[in-house]
Every structure is written in structure tokens, then in C-alpha cells.
Amino acid sequence: MEGPEPLRLWALAALVLGVARATVPEHRVLPDLRVSAETGAVFVHELERELFLEAFSGSEDDDAPVTFRAHLWDHPDLPRWLRFIQRDPGQPGFLYGCPLAPELGTHSIQVLAYNRHTFATVSQRLLVSVTPAPGGDAPFQAEFLVGNRNVEELLPEAAREMFLQASAGVWGRGDLHVINVTSALDRGGRVPLPIEGRREGVYVQVGSHSPFSPCLASAVSPLSRSRCHRGQRPLASCYDTFAPDFSIRWCNLTLLQVWPSPTTPGPVWGPGVLGEGGDFEPPTPVVAREFLPSFLVTLLVPLAVAALLCLLLGHLMCCRREGVEKRDLQTSDLQLLHHSSIHGDSRELRLMATSRDVPRPLSTLPMFNVRTGQRSDPMGNLRDGARAPLLPH
Template sequence: MEAPELLRVWVLAAVALGGSRATLPDHHVLPDHRVSSETGAIFVHELERDLFLTGHEDDDATPITFQAHLRDHPDLPRWLRYIQRDPHQPAYLYGCPTATEVGTHIIEVLAYNRHTYETVAQRLVITVVPAPGGDPPYQGEFLVGNRNVEELLPAAAQEIFLQSTAGVWDQDDLHVINITSALDRGGRVPLPIEGRKEGVYVKVGSHGTFSPCLASAASPQSLFRCSLGQQPLASCYDTFAPHFTIRWCNLTLLQVWPTPTASGPVWGSGVLEEDGDFQPPTDAPPQDLLPGFLVTLLVPLVVAVLLCLLLGHLMCCRREGV
């Protein structure tokens, strides 16, 4: 190839490379978003699509997907979950932090525009603080059969559920502790038929005792009726209907009491009191290491001698013609 032709090829390659770099998708970085959460209560953060749409694209038909992970880690912390049913719907980060998660968690969120391939990044700073009143000692877990997990994450849906719960558990301090998909608890994936849902476990807590209605629904007699395929015992009206279908045979009531913390050792000043005499520890008696030394040395030596004698006998006395 002549020199002018080679130069022309290099120029075309450089132009093509420069054009490809000029068409790379944009990357935007949003300011940090700071939120707080208490232990023993559900934390829900919605990743709003409008916030991550850049420029003139504000169409609801724009598909956007998200990726979220803990900073310097490949995945989210174990108490936090991510859900997005469809690229045209918002995504949620949700979970219930415990006392071991108290502190600051920095979540890095990256949004992808599936039409333009643009990316938008944002850091979510979550500060987990201990609950002022501690974890509620009375906790009830309900299985909602006609909902998916993302349908109960909005605050409005949780408020409706708490109002329905107050009808069977008359307490003023009811609050949602955790929301978990039934698939995460070993449930089966529903058939792709309209109206079929995955099911959601909703844990509600209170500092007040359980109502007689809940106690009877979770009694051994009620569980026995459930094992026979009969309706469980319920002495009150089901206030969850028609919004929520509660599977009463899966009702779980827990009483969680705080474990007393063991007091640690009391450290002194390190200075002896007056007229205090230091008593050094008594000398340890000397150990006789000779038997162990002889066993360690003589046993392998005897075995080696026997093997040598056996090998010599086989080689010298068992040869053909000897």
C-alpha cells in the first residue's frame, strides 16, 4: 500500500473514532439526597422517574431502569431490597433496619434511559437511628394474598392497611415494621393470569397487647382447623375486606422482649490501694519433657529400621535363584 493511500486510511479511521466519541451518551450526576430511618420501622424510598429524566424527555413512555448498590460494595445491604416491576414504573428501595444497622449507609443509584442510553447517578445517604421507644414488643404478621409488594410500599397504601388493621387490633400506635414479598419467603410465582398476585407479608407492631380476635385466630384450635381445610376461628368482623384479602391461616403473632445487656468488666485505676501487697503468682512446676521427646524420636526410628530390614530381606533373600 502506497504512503498516500495509507495516510488516507489513517485519516478516515481517526474521523470515525472522533465521531463515535462525539455520539457517546451523556452522564449526569444529581446532588446527594439525604433521608433518615428508625430501627423497627419500614423504610421506603421511591426512585422517581421524573427526577432522573434529563432534558426535554418527560414522556411517561420513556423506559428507565435503575441499579443500586452500597458504596464500595457490589450489592445492597442485606436489610435493604430493590423492586421495579416494569421500566415504565417507579422503583423502590425498602427494608427494615435493625439495631446492628445503626449508622450511615451511602447507596449509589444509577438510572438508565433505555431510549437514549443516557445515565443519571445519585447518592442516597440513609441515616439509621435507634427508635426512641425501642422495638414494639407485640408484632403481628399478616399475609395479603391479593397484592404485590410494590402495591403496598406507597404511604397511602400503608395508611389504608393500618386503618384496616385497627379494626381487629384496637391500638393507637400501630405502625408497619416490615413488608416482604411472599416470593422471598418461599412462595410460588403466580400463573400469568390477570388478577393473580404474588402475596405480601406485612408485619405490624404495637406496644399494646393483642386483641382477643387476633389471639383466637392464631390459637392452636384455629391452626388445627386450618390443617383440616376449614375456616380459622375469628371472633370479629374482617375489616380488611374488600381491599385486602388476608389469609388468616398464615397469621403469626410474636412477642419480642428486649434482651438485657450484660454488664462488662469494671476496670480499676491500675494503682494498688494503700497497704496493698502484690502477690506474684506461684512458680509453675517444671515439666518432664524427656518421655515425650523419646517417643517422638524413637518410634519413627524403630519403624524406619524395621522397614529397612524388611526391604533388605526382600531384595537379598527373595531373589530368584537364591
């Protein structure tokens, strides 16, 4: 009877282990991917669904929805210059942004993708190396607002090349490159109504080393701005260059001229730097200084000034008082007599008031009769007192 019991326990453990393995989603890790980015130019990396669908083991559904997440390695957020967007699980994701000079170096980004059907996950580390642009930042930059596109529609390379070709017709130059692409929602725009054909809008920043064309300059002139405030079209002769693929809001056109920042000079070696093969010579000893006179001046001068001020204040408060006798000598006799008589009369009235024993005058009583001197209580009977006459007939 002891044999079947261990066998039953082994079978139960195997069943539990199999269920646990079946319920835990599978996770796979792809090799690291290294990409490069330049300062002053847009960086776009597309997260392809097909690459991650192949990594899902046992996934035979090519149309399975895949959701991407991206953040810094061991950090919850992305770098401040990098943004991520994925409109729908059936569409690819995009990492895009424009790095600047402070972002030089290597940024480690972790990308996580999971299958919405099987809940399997795949992770990959993306190493973005930011290097300075060979030609420096473009001094002439123009920012266009495209009203009929969403941001993910202008991130593919084909769409950006098409926009650069349209911009070259406006600019009159061919050395153009896209500096940055930003959704209008990130710049304070409103979410469009769920109507077919409505888009969020995209700000596309284009740079060049050539000056602006007269068409662009006329579009941002004060006369054009005033026409925009009145709801009219600005003054520009290059409206048809972007049509019909891109609808440009010319009233939101911004032209910016960037001047190169001056480079900070490097450190200048002084005479204290030891040359090659030289001997170190210590500085001469410092001459001893006597600090007692300075200490006495710092301590005694404020004490002397305070003592003089105390003596002056004491003289004014104690030695400059007039006194009663001196004041009386300077006052006329008639004024002194008048003052003393007022004091005497006031004292006499106070003494008479304390020794007065006469009754109160009848005029001070509540109610009285002038002829009889009869007094009545006004609070005795309110109803009868209101009807009774003040003086008897």
C-alpha cells in the first residue's frame, strides 16, 4: 500500500509543473542593435513588427497585434530629446527626435514588444550613438505646420524625402535636411474630431546653409502677419509647391536664423606648470605679519564711538532738562495765578461733590408731577401706564 502513494505525489508534481510552464508567457531577448544619430538632424528608428513577430516562438499569426514599449535602460522614461509613438497595435512604432550638443554620447534604450494574442514578450537593447554633425548646425531654419498629416505619416524616410523636395521648390536650394518633426499636440494643439480626413498636424523643421528665398521672407513679413490676423491668406507666391500632398498653414510659418555659438577657449598654462625635465622650486616662505594693530583698531574704534554716543545722549536727557522752577520763573505772574485758581476751584468742587447730601432733583426722576411732586414707576403696569395721562386732571 506504500508504493502508489509516492507515485501519486510524483504525478501531481509533474502536472502542476506542466500547468505552470503552460501559463507563464515566454520571454526572448534579441541581440543588441547599434544605430547612430547626428546633432541638428532628425533621428528616426522604426520598430518593425515583422522582426519581432519572427522572434515570438510558436506564433503562426502574421497579423497578431504587437504593442511596443520603450524606455532608458534601468530607467522608466526616455531621454528628453527622444519620443516614441505607436498609433495602433497593428502598426509599427517609431522612436524619433533631434539630439543636441548636450546629448553627445551613447544612449541605451530598452525596447519591449509583446504579442496581444499569446502574451509572449521580446526585448531588445538599442544603443544610440549621438555624434556631432560634420558641417555644424544649419544657420537658416524654417518650421512649417502641415495640417493634413499625423506625425507617424511623416516619419518614414520616403515621406520626409517628398517633403524635402517640396521645400526645395519653395526655398530655391537643394541642400535641405529635416531637423525635427513634432506633433502639433506636443505644441499645445487640440485633438481633432473623429471625422474622416481630420489630422492632428505636424511641425516640420527644415534647415539649410543657404539664405531664405524671397517667397519665405514675404510670407513672414508684417503685412502678411496683419493679413493672417484678419483671416486672409499671407503674401506668398509659392503656395502650389506643397499641394496636393501637404497642406501648409502659412500663417504659422516661422523663420529662424541661428548664429554659431562662440567656442570657449581652452586652459592657458601659467608659469606654475612644471616643464619637462625641470626641477620643482618651492615658493619663498611667507613673511610673518603682525595682526595686533589691526585687531585693536577693529575693536577699539567702534567701542570709542559707542561711548561718545552714550555720553552725548546722557547729556541731552539729564543735563538739558528745564525743571519746574525754571519754567515758573519764565512764566508771567498773571498766568501762574490763573492756573493756580483753576486748580483750586477744581479741587473745591471735588470736595463739595463728595460731601453733598441733598436729594436728587425731580427732573432727573423717570416720571414726576410738577404740581404735586408725585412719582410713579414707569415699569409698574405697562398696559395701564400707557393709557394713564402724564399729568392728572
